[in-house]
Amino acid sequence: MCGVAGFFHRSSCSERAGKQLLAAMGKAIVHRGPDQGSEWIDPEAGVGVASRRLAIIDLSEAGNQPMQSASSRFVVAYNGEIYNHRELREELERSGKALAWRGTSDTETLLAAIEAWGLAATLKRATGMFALALWDRSDRTLRLARDRMGEKPLYYGWQGRGPGAVFLFGSELKALACHPAFEGDIDRDALSGYIKDGYVPGPRSIYRGISKLAPGAILTVDASGDVRAVEEYWSTSATIRRGFENQLAISEDEAVDRLEELLGAAVRKQLISDVPLGAFLSGGVDSSTIVAFMQRASGRGVQTFTIGFEDERFNEAPYARQVARLLGTDHHELTITARDVLNVVPLLPRIYDEPFADSSQIPTFMIAQLARRNVEVALTGEGADELFGGYDSYAHAARLSQWTRHVPHALRSGTASLLECVPAAAWNGLGKLARLNLHSTASDKALRGAAMLRARSPAEMRRALAQRWGEGVVIGGEHGPETDGAFAASAAEGLMAIDLQQYLPDDILVKVDRAAMAVSLETRAPFLDHSIVEFASRLPLSLKMRGRSSKWILRRVLSRYLPESLFNRPKQGFSIPTDEWLRGPLRSWAEELLSPSRLRDEGFLDPAPVQAAWQAHLSGKSNRQAQLWTILMFQAWLEDRGAPPTGELDARAARSEVTIS
Numbered sequence: 001m002c003g004v005a006g007f008f009h010r011s012s013c014s015e016r017a018g019k020q021l022l023a024a025m026g027k028a029i030v031h032r033g034p035d036q037g038s039e040w041i042d043p044e045a046g047v048g049v050a051s052r053r054l055a056i057i058d059l060s061e062a063g064n065q066p067m068q069s070a071s072s073r074f075v076v077a078y079n080g081e082i083y084n085h086r087e088l089r090e091e092l093e094r095s096g097k098a099l100a101w102r103g104t105s106d107t108e109t110l111l112a113a114i115e116a117w118g119l120a121a122t123l124k125r126a127t128g129m130f131a132l133a134l135w136d137r138s139d140r141t142l143r144l145a146r147d148r149m150g151e152k153p154l155y156y157g158w159q160g161r162g163p164g165a166v167f168l169f170g171s172e173l174k175a176l177a178c179h180p181a182f183e184g185d186i187d188r189d190a191l192s193g194y195i196k197d198g199y200v201p202g203p204r205s206i207y208r209g210i211s212k213l214a215p216g217a218i219l220t221v222d223a224s225g226d227v228r229a230v231e232e233y234w235s236t237s238a239t240i241r242r243g244f245e246n247q248l249a250i251s252e253d254e255a256v257d258r259l260e261e262l263l264g265a266a267v268r269k270q271l272i273s274d275v276p277l278g279a280f281l282s283g284g285v286d287s288s289t290i291v292a293f294m295q296r297a298s299g300r301g302v303q304t305f306t307i308g309f310e311d312e313r314f315n316e317a318p319y320a321r322q323v324a325r326l327l328g329t330d331h332h333e334l335t336i337t338a339r340d341v342l343n344v345v346p347l348l349p350r351i352y353d354e355p356f357a358d359s360s361q362i363p364t365f366m367i368a369q370l371a372r373r374n375v376e377v378a379l380t381g382e383g384a385d386e387l388f389g390g391y392d393s394y395a396h397a398a399r400l401s402q403w404t405r406h407v408p409h410a411l412r413s414g415t416a417s418l419l420e421c422v423p424a425a426a427w428n429g430l431g432k433l434a435r436l437n438l439h440s441t442a443s444d445k446a447l448r449g450a451a452m453l454r455a456r457s458p459a460e461m462r463r464a465l466a467q468r469w470g471e472g473v474v475i476g477g478e479h480g481p482e483t484d485g486a487f488a489a490s491a492a493e494g495l496m497a498i499d500l501q502q503y504l505p506d507d508i509l510v511k512v513d514r515a516a517m518a519v520s521l522e523t524r525a526p527f528l529d530h531s532i533v534e535f536a537s538r539l540p541l542s543l544k545m546r547g548r549s550s551k552w553i554l555r556r557v558l559s560r561y562l563p564e565s566l567f568n569r570p571k572q573g574f575s576i577p578t579d580e581w582l583r584g585p586l587r588s589w590a591e592e593l594l595s596p597s598r599l600r601d602e603g604f605l606d607p608a609p610v611q612a613a614w615q616a617h618l619s620g621k622s623n624r625q626a627q628l629w630t631i632l633m634f635q636a637w638l639e640d641r642g643a644p645p646t647g648e649l650d651a652r653a654a655r656s657e658v659t660i661s
Contacts, residue, residue, distance in 0.1 A: 002053045002065065003032030003517075004077040004133050004154075005170035007179060008142050009046030010225040011163065018048045025175040026050035032079070032171060032517045035059075040066040040075055045140055045223075049133050050175075051077040054520055056377060057085075059274050062103025069111040070099040073138050076114075078107050079171055080130025080152050081524070083269035085109040088125060092116055119143055120218060120233045127269060127529060131213070133169060140223035144169055148234040149383070149528045150215030150505030153513060157210035158227075159183050167221055172514075173205060173353045183209065184641075191355075191604060191634070192477030195469045198357035198630050199507045204480070206354040206637075215505050234530065240497045243537025244488060255543055256556045258535065263557065266529035267293040270379060278303030278375040280367055280523075281329070283319025285551055285558055285567050286381025286390070290526055292327055292561040294379060301330040305371040305378065307363050308335040313577070322566055334370050341366070341576060342585055348633065349640035351518045356637075357468075357630040358511050359578045365515040372519040382508055383527035386500045387536040388551040389492065389544035393465045397491040398545060400452055409456060416450035458494025459483065465495075466503075468627045473609055493541055500533075579625040583618060590614075590628065593635035602638065605631065 005025035007018075022039035030037065033052030041048035051065035066077045082088070085106035092098035092109075097116035102108060106128075113122040119134060129151035134143045146154050156169040160181035168176045176182050190204040202212040213219055216234035221227050232238075248255065267290060271277065279294055281287045281304040294302045304324050308317030317333055324331035344362050351365065371378045385391050404412055451464030459482050471479075483502045488494035509525075516523045526532075536544075539553065546552040549568075558567060582590055592598075594614050596607035610631055617624040 002051055002077075002079040003029035003171040003175070004049065004051055004079050004131065005029065005175035006047070006049035006077065006133055007169075007181075008167040008221055008225065010165065011046055012044050013041075013046045013048070015041055015043040018043060021179055022048045022050040024178040025170060026052050028174045028178050029170070029172050031520055034520050036064050038064060038066060040068075040077075042135070042137070045135075045137075047135055047142060049075065049077040049135065054376070054522060055275070056081065056522055057272065057274055058103045058105035058108075060103055063105035063107060065107060067105075067107050067111060069115050071115060073136065074111055074114055075135045075137065076107065076111055076132055078110065078130060078132040079154075080128055080132070080147065081270075081272070081522070082106040082110055082126050082128040082130065083272055084125075084127040086272075088113050088122075091125075119145065120231065123218070123233045127531075129524070129528075131171060142167075142221040143218055144213055144221075145218045145233075146213045146215055148216045148530050149236065149509070149525075149533065151509050151513065151525060151528060153510065154213040155205055155210055156213060156219065157205075157207075159209060167225065167227070168210075173207065173210065174350075176210065183207070185209070186604070188474055188477035188604070189480060190477075192474040192479045194355050194357075194634065195473050195477075195605075195630060196463075196467050196479055197507075198468055198626065199510065200354055200356075201480070201482075201502060202506050212506075236501050236533070237497075239530075239534055240488075240500065240537050243534070243539075244493070246538060247540055248535075248538045252543065252553075252556075255539065255553055259532075259553055260557045260560070262529070262532050262535055263289065263526065264293055264297070266526040266532055267379070268297045269529070270524045270526050271297055273377050275376040276303070276374065277377040277379070278305060278371055279379040280304075280371065280381070281306050281320045281324060281331070282381075283316045283321075283323050283567070284381070285554055286384040286527070287320075288323045288562060288567055289384070289554060289558045290379050290381050291323065291329060292558065293526075295327045295329060296561075301328055303371075303375055304329040304331050305367055305374075306331070306333045307367045307370065308333055309576070310335060310337055319566065319569075323562060326562060326566070332370060332374060334366075336363075336366060338577075338581065338585060342581070345586070345589070345636075347518075349637040352510070352514050352633075352637075354637065355630075355634040356507075356510065356514075357626075357633040358507055359576055359625070359629050361511050361515060362576060364511055365518060368516040368521050368523075369519050372521040376520070377522045377524065378516070379524050379526060380512060381527065382512055382525040383504065383533075384551060384554060386496055386504050386508075387527060387533060388539075388554050389496060389541070390551045391495075391499070392550075393462075394492040394495055394545060395548065395550060396452070396465070397458075397461055397495050398541075400449075401491040404453070409454075412453045416453040419446050419450040419453075422446065458488060458491055458498060461491055462495050462498050468630050469609070473606055475604060475606060490541060492545060578629055579617070579623050582625060582628060583620070587618075590632055593632055593639070594628075598635075604638070605634075 018041045019039050026037045030052050033054045035055040036053040039050045049066050066075050068075050089109050129147045131146050131152040131154035158167050160166050166181040168179055170176050185208040187208040190200050190206050193201045200206050218231045279291050281291050306317050306320040309315040341362050455461035455464050483498045488497050512523050543553045599605050599607040613624045613627050616622040
């Protein structure tokens, strides 16, 4: 895994000054690639690229970047892995289009394929995760490209004005911030989207003028510096639509067999590595499935890693331990305390580079830190929930749709109004009488249910389930258009389509990439192999969700490797008791960041609703942890962003500054 950065001027630039800037941009993301770093510049064309390398395949100098193609026409800075690069090499050799190889890296394979077939045709053939910057010295164009599902990040945009304007790009925003043309103006519309969702929804970034390249896209900047229309070489939305239109007509056993075959192939491809490799293991369905296939393919004890919690309500370590014992893995487990977790909080703004409020970011960072002590690559179970119906929200949507299928919207809306009229204390009292063990209060559940009853579309239903704040919290900001799952056959499938296009790339994959890269660990997600995504999109909902069973087909596959008693339990998720910590050990930190006078002086957020949520949470009458964590992560990021990006998140610093006992 690596980090890329660079610039493109409309005119020539100084070679010396340009290389100094590139070196600074690379240093800011040294944690993404501590093994090697270099710069390449064409001062006459005004273009330069920097690379930081985490050597995974071909550890020799032959794999160093930026790398030039055999003909010297193309120069690439590349972040990722092409899992089928050996097959691509063989295809090039059979067709006589391969020159003498200098090494065994997938970067060299990628360049040879681009010379032979072109960029778009190469990426359509490639299976992997990546973000790259490609300079064509012949037609003097810069191309940026990103993998199909958005596993690897890539930011870009024009900064500055007039002759001094510069096109900047990089794996993380901190690299762009090193360039003197970077303006760093907060985009209030992006902030509004963040406040609602807990992450900045693409294509925006938190900074005005800087965007995220869409998954499956190629962007071209021509010789005059004009940005051409983005080309899609693969589309998640189109894949989902085709899947709905061409659903598979196969038996249950055939579907399970096919999924097992595809997963086995995906895991085998992703075991390619010249460095030690392992896997995250929570003991749940997703990670247990990946580890089972890894163990079968490797023939020896796979290294697995689990984080345990002292608080048994959040502790899945015993399940992971049982899975590891039955599969025969070399298992590593670490139990962490509240103090350990709280030590990570100050690092979060620098790790995530823009406001990010998925609180599972903390244990994700800590399991990455644990794994990095033993391996340099870890496989994960990301993507299974969105593909196979794993989230509780899908089941809620399915049940609600079934109950209200023939109920007019006016009647549903009236019922919602009645639910909202019941005092919060009454709902919470009922919850206690029923002995409900809820992460949120009964009143919060009731209000969310009321919002779902009013929903007219999957997008509205998702907003009811996931939206953290309504309108008016951000001063002067408007949330942009949302992904629409209305083309889906059911509410549950609509939610899954929206999550696959938005929540997965903008939240889940961001969370894992930044947490792992902060400690120089490469992560791989076999469920996101595009063959599995395409297969899952064609599966009927009945093979994904059945009764109260989520991920039905995946559970059937896993039952061939592990007893069902080990994984047939309610979904827990990678959660921490944020609600209690905000009333306890995090209270003074939170109160300082949420100070009304501070919010007024900063001028981004309206203090009144923030303070109302804070007081309601402190009283214990309502659980506002998600809302408050969203505000706190913005405030912490705002406080931190003035600090210089000096590359302090490399593996050494991350391991030494945060000690897990």
